[in-house]
Amino acid sequence: MAEHVILFAGPMGAGKTTAVQTLSEIAVVSTEAANTERDIVDKPTTTVALDYGEIVLGDEEKVRLYGIPGQRRFDFMWSILRERAEGMILLVNNDAPDSLATMIEYLDEFSELYERGGVVIGITRTDIVRTPVVADYSRALAKARPGLVVPVLGIDPRSAEHMRMALMALIINIEMRDTFQAREAETV
Amino acid sequence: MSTALHKDARVVELGRAHLVGMKELCSSLVYAALLTDDGFEVVRLTKSEIDGGRYASMASSMQALSEAVARELRIGSGEYTIIASKSGHVVQLRVPGHPLVLSALFDNDETLGKALASSRQTAEKIAAVLAAAP
Amino acid sequence: MSNITETLEDLISVDGAMCAALVDSASGMLLGKAGSGLDLEVAAAGNTEVVRAKLKTIKALGLDDEIEDILISLSSQYHIIRPLAANPEVFLYLVLDRAKANLALARIKTKSGDAQLVL
Numbered sequence: 001m002a003e004h005v006i007l008f009a010g011p012m013g014a015g016k017t018t019a020v021q022t023l024s025e026i027a028v029v030s031t032e033a034a035n036t037e038r039d040i041v042d043k044p045t046t047t048v049a050l051d052y053g054e055i056v057l058g059d060e061e062k063v064r065l066y067g068i069p070g071q072r073r074f075d076f077m078w079s080i081l082r083e084r085a086e087g088m089i090l091l092v093n094n095d096a097p098d099s100l101a102t103m104i105e106y107l108d109e110f111s112e113l114y115e116r117g118g119v120v121i122g123i124t125r126t127d128i129v130r131t132p133v134v135a136d137y138s139r140a141l142a143k144a145r146p147g148l149v150v151p152v153l154g155i156d157p158r159s160a161e162h163m164r165m166a167l168m169a170l171i172i173n174i175e176m177r178d179t180f181q182a183r184e185a186e187t188v
Numbered sequence: 189m190s191t192a193l194h195k196d197a198r199v200v201e202l203g204r205a206h207l208v209g210m211k212e213l214c215s216s217l218v219y220a221a222l223l224t225d226d227g228f229e230v231v232r233l234t235k236s237e238i239d240g241g242r243y244a245s246m247a248s249s250m251q252a253l254s255e256a257v258a259r260e261l262r263i264g265s266g267e268y269t270i271i272a273s274k275s276g277h278v279v280q281l282r283v284p285g286h287p288l289v290l291s292a293l294f295d296n297d298e299t300l301g302k303a304l305a306s307s308r309q310t311a312e313k314i315a316a317v318l319a320a321a322p
Numbered sequence: 323m324s325n326i327t328e329t330l331e332d333l334i335s336v337d338g339a340m341c342a343a344l345v346d347s348a349s350g351m352l353l354g355k356a357g358s359g360l361d362l363e364v365a366a367a368g369n370t371e372v373v374r375a376k377l378k379t380i381k382a383l384g385l386d387d388e389i390e391d392i393l394i395s396l397s398s399q400y401h402i403i404r405p406l407a408a409n410p411e412v413f414l415y416l417v418l419d420r421a422k423a424n425l426a427l428a429r430i431k432t433k434s435g436d437a438q439l440v441l
Contacts, residue, residue, distance in 0.1 A: 029260065031252030033225035034287045036192035046226055049249035049256075073227060073245040301350025302367035309364060 001056075004063045004171060007085035008051070009078070009110050011102050012070030013041040014091040015124040015157035017051050020067040022163045024053025031069075046070070049077060057164075061171060075109075082110055087118040087174045089166055091157065092137075093125045100132060100140040107145070114150065118173035120166050122155040193288060194228040199318070203231040206314050214306040216298035218276065222314070223247055225287040247280060247291040254280075268304060279307045284315045325440045330356035332438075333416055336431045338423025340399075343415045344439070347373055347405075353412065360417060369403055369415055391429065400425055404432045409441055 008016040021028050031049035035041070051067030066081050068074070088110055092103045103121065113119060121141070123134055134154045141150060151169055155162040193199050203222040211217045211233060221232035221240060227248035232240045254269040271278040277300055280291040290311045294303040326344050333342045334357040341357030343366055350367040376389060388410065392403040400418040405411075416432055418425075 029256050031249070031256055033227075033248060033252055036194065036224050036226055036228055036287075048226055048245075049252045069249075071227075073241065074249060076242070076246060077249055299348070299350025299367060299370050301345075301352075301363070301370060304351070305361075305364045305367040309361075 001059075002061050004061060004087070004174065005085045006063055006065055006167070006170060007081055007088040007110070007113065008065065008067040008091060009088050009106055010070060010091035011093065011096055011106065012046060013043060013096065014070065014093040016067040016070065016091055017047050019089065019091060019122075019157035019163055020051040020053045020065045022157055022160055023055050023065055023167060025056065026054045028053045048074065050081060055167070057168065057171065063167065063171070078109065082113065085113060086116065087170050088113040088120075089170055090119055090121045091124050091155075092121065093128075094123055094132065095125050095129045099123075100137060103137060103140065104144050107141075107150075114148065118170055118177060119150050120170040120173065121150055121152045122157070122162075122166050123152065124155060124157055126154045127156070192224070192228070193286075194224050194230045200231045202317055203314065206310050206317075207231065207233045209313075210292070210306055210310040213309075214294070214298065214302055216294045216296070216302065217306070218293045218295050220290070220292040220310075221247065222283070223289050223291065225251070225289065230288065243291075247289060251280060251282065251289045251291075268307070270300070270304075272300070277303050279303045281307055281311050283311045283318070286315060286318055288314070290314070325438070326354035327356065329435050329438045330354050333414070333431060333435045336416075336418075336423070336428050338400075338418045338421070339428070340417045340419055342417065345370060345413050345415055347411055347413060357417075362415075365415065365417075369401075369413070373403060373405065373413060391432065393425070393429070396420070400428065402428060402432050404436055406436050406439060406441070408439075412441065414439075 008019050010016055029052040031047055032045040033048045035043055035046040047067060047069040053065040055063050057063060066085065068078055068081055090106055092099050096102050123137055134152055138152045153166055155166055157163060207220045210220060219233060219235045219238055221244060222230040223244040224230065225248060227245035229240050229244035250269060255266050258266045269280040276293055276295045278293050280289060282289055290307060292307050330342045330344060340359035341362060343355040343362045344353040345366040346353050347370045350370040352362060352366045355362045380387060389405050394401040398420050400420055400423055402416040403413055405413040414432055414435055416428060418428055
């Protein structure tokens with residue numbers, strides 16, 4: 001069985017823990033602590049180390065899912081988890097202040113993952129605020145990082161269908177790159 | 189509780205007093221910090237080379253992972269988390285009944301038993317004071 | 323391990339005994355305990371420092387000698403610390419209520435406890 005390791009990255013409140021819980025077939029290992037920053041993001045708990053889950057896609061692909069803590073003060077965890085991953089689903093919540101810039105910020109933070117593997121960007125909470133729209137993110141991405149081809153989707157991390165679709169898109173992306181790189185190596 | 193613990197002056201002061209007390213009882217104590225579950229430093233005993241804010245985040249991650257392992261293995265709630273290294277030990281434990289963690293670094297001048305006992309006593313004393321006057 | 327518990331239980335049967343422990347002085351941690359009345363974990367760690375300090379002093383004095391036991395009189399308690407003859411890294415610790423205890427008897431009892439222990 002092929003094994004993949006995927007990271008869920010993005011700011012606090014984007015839905016990373018939710019996404020891992022939606023996808024995981026095993027009980028998720030989570031590290032939630034009482035959130036003392038309710039004024040910044042109003043949720044009762046926050047991830048302080050990682051989320052870990054697993055899913056088997058079809059017969060063939062076992063995927064290990066790691067969710068990072070969103071806050072920058074846990075960036076030592078980002079370093080640890082980034083090293084393990086082949087690819088990343090970057091979640092950005094539409095109602096975040098300056099969400100377009102935040103997307104670029106996290107993309108840059110994890111740039112080795114789009115170089116090494118693949119990235120899919122998921123915009124969450126588009127039901128909470130209507131703008132920006134997904135096209136705005138694609139445009140911002142094209143402008144800030146021309147030449148970078150990354151799918152941008154509107155998704156709900158609570159929806160198993162959305163999450164599977166995003167995950168499959170990422171796995172296909174990774175596998176295509178692997179094939180492409182193998183072919184390139186052959187022709188040399 | 190309306191104020192976050194790390195912003196509550198009373199908690200900071202009583203935390204400081206207890207960390208100082210811990211140092212008085214245990215000469216091998218090199219560094220100690222009281223932090224919130226989500227990684228904010230409440231107070232620390234100063235040691236200039238350590239980035240207190242960063243350390244508090246790391247200690248909270250470690251606490252959460254330890255507790256996750258204990259849950260996974262079904263061995264009951266955690267007592268201590270211990271990192272034993274060549275030139276010192278880190279001993280960490282929850283302040284019972286509160287979203288606070290005591291994390292302390294000891295050198296090898298005294299035994300691990302001393303480090304564990306003084307950490308436990310300090311955490312229990314802090315818990316008792318917080319419980320008595322919330 | 324049951325030999326440790328048996329020996330400690332026997333030790334605290336002496337007149338005036340409150341509690342007892344067997345301590346590993348390398349780690350300062352308890353190998354066994356019996357009775358109650360004080361925080362034996364704290365006592366184990368603290369008394370390890372007492373034994374170490376004494377051993378250092380003996381060495382500094384150039385004495386080629388060993389500690390048989392250490393007797394400490396507090397105003398209301400006696401504490402007896404006895405490194406095991408067969409294994410001096412480990413010590414027996416006995417706490418007695420001074421008003422009810424006979425120190426000489428307690429010392430003898432501790433010595434025989436040492437002989438009984440099989441580690």
